Amino acid sequence: MKPTVTTNIAKWKNNNWQMEKDLVVREDVVAVYFNEQELVRLHCSPDHVDELVVGYLKASGLVKQKSDITNLKVIAEENTVYVSALGSFTTATSYDPISVTTGCGQGPAFYHCWQGDPLLSPVTSTVKLSPKEILSLVRELHGQSELFKLTGGVHSAALGDTQGLMSFRQDIGRHNAVDKVIGNCILENITTEDKALIVSGRISSDIIFKAALSKFPLVVSPSAPTHLAIDLARRLGVTVVGFARGTRLSVYSEVWRLQKE
Secondary structure (H helix, E strand, O other), X not given: OOOEEEEEEXXXXXXXXXXXXXXXXXXXXXXXXXXXXXXXXXEEOOOOHHHHHHHHHHHHOOOOOHHHEEEEEEEHHHOEEEEEEOOOOOOOOOOXXXXXXXXXXXXXXOEOOOOOOHHHOOOOOOOOOOHHHHHHHHHHHHHHXXXXXXXXXXXXXXXXXXXXXEEEXXXXXXXXXXXXXXXXXXXXXXXXXXXXXXXXXXXXXXXXXXXXXXXOOEEEOOOOEOHHHHHHHHHHOOEEEEEEEOOEEEEEEOHHHHOOO
C-alpha cells in the first residue's frame, strides 16, 4: 500500500486562492490481536507493520525476544495483525498500565518504576561514537527522509554505528518509527548494544524507556530532550545527544561515549 494519498486542496498564495492537488501522508488504523484477544489499535503508516507490532509488544513487556513469538500474521487488506506468543496478558509482563500515551499515534504504553527490574537495568555498553560520527549519522537520516520531504508528515528513526545508518524507518508517529526499528532488530536478530538509536523528533522519557529496554547505549536527535528523558537516561546509563545539527550537538548524559581517543 502506498504511504501517500493525493487530495484536492485550496491554497492561499500571493493574495489569491489556488485549487491544487497535494500529496499527503497515509494514516491507517491497525488492530492488533495478541493470543486471540484484541490488544490495541495503532494509528500508523502502512509499511513495516509487522515490525511496528513486535516493537510495540517489546515496549509493552509482552515479548522479550523473537523466540517468544510463535506466530505473526499480517492481513494488510483488513488492517489487522495477529500475534501468538508465549505467556498472556497477566503472565507475560510485570508492567502495570500506570501511564497511557496517545501522542503521535501511539496507543497505550506500559510503564513502571525502573529500579530493581532486570529488564530496565542500566545500559553498560562501552561503545563510543565521535561527535563527527554522530553528526554524520544525523545528516544521513535527513538524507533518507524522502517521505518527509514529500509530505512533511512523518518522523524517522534508524540504527547507527561507525559504518553508517541502517534499519531506517518512517511513520506518522515518532513512537511508531522507533517501534519499527526495535521490531526490525528483534525479527532480524540485530544486536543493539553497539549501536545508537537516531530519531528525528524530540527525545521524551518514553523514547528513553524504549531505548533502555532494548539496550541502546545512545539516543541521538536533531531536536531537544525533555527533562524527564534526561533524568531517566542518567539513571539508566543512556547517552542522550540533542540538537545534533550542522557542526554542533549537546550531550545531556554519559558524555564519555562521545570522547573517543
